[in-house]
Amino acid sequence: MERAESQLTCTQCRRIICLTLFRESPPTFEYTVFNEARQRPLEAIPPVEEWGDSLRIAQDHDAMHYVDHQPGSWFLVEQQGSLLLEARYWRNSMVDSSALVRLDEAESEAYRTGGHGYLSDLVRRIDKSRPHTEDSPYFQRDLYRGTDGAALTKSFAAAIVNHTWIAEQRRRT
Structure with missing residues (x-):
């Protein structure tokens, strides 16, 4: 660098x-x-193993890491072998929000075989299920609703910071 x-x-x-x-x-x-x-301009950050001490490397191992995204729709991160999907959904024309869902084994396997397209379809299903209502199968799975919601929000933001719209604009200049 x-x-x-x-x-x-x-x-x-x-x-x-x-x-x-x-x-x-x-x-x-x-x-x-x-x-x-x-x-x-943002430069790519080298892997933590190239510059971090043992504590920093261990912290990075436990942290969330960006995997994939569809602009304006979803982000996928990985944390200690688990895949977590932040799916954006619309409650009405004035309000949109997002749910953070840990993919189960079947969903993870479907992602491995179906890739980006599978997650886009899954996000459409999540949106149609109205995940902000208790009737939705995704309501209870939304990790943002739990007691660790604030910490997850912070960790998730750190994982995707270099893949947001603003980061993309900075890379183009």
């Missing part, structure tokens, strides 16, 4: 704080606005 950059948003002024470490050069620290920060 030629550089590593960390970006944080100031809670008061909402400017983006960029700390950049360049290879063979001194670090830089600057404030930017959202559009400028978004246009800074």
Whole structure:
């Protein structure tokens, strides 16, 4: 990597704080606005085994990892051998939400054989089942509804951060 950059948003002024470490050069620290920060190119992060200590490698092993996605519809992550699908669904024309479902053995096998298309069909079925209602078979399976919902939301966001719409736009510039 030629550089590593960390970006944080100031809670008061909402400017983006960029700390950049360049290879063979001194670090830089600057404030930017959202559009400028978004246009800074993202480099691929090397595998943690190439730079992390044993604790960091163990933490990465336990973390969620991006697998696949369909823009605007679903994300698939893996955590310790389990596949978790975040399926977006629409309650009405004004409200949409998402459910995080751990794929069971049959669904995991169907994904391995049917791939991307299978998950798109599964998400359509989840949406049609109205997963926000107790009548839906996916209501009880929605991990966001559990006591660990906030922690799962945070872990999931960290797993997909480099695959969101904003990350895609940054790669194009």
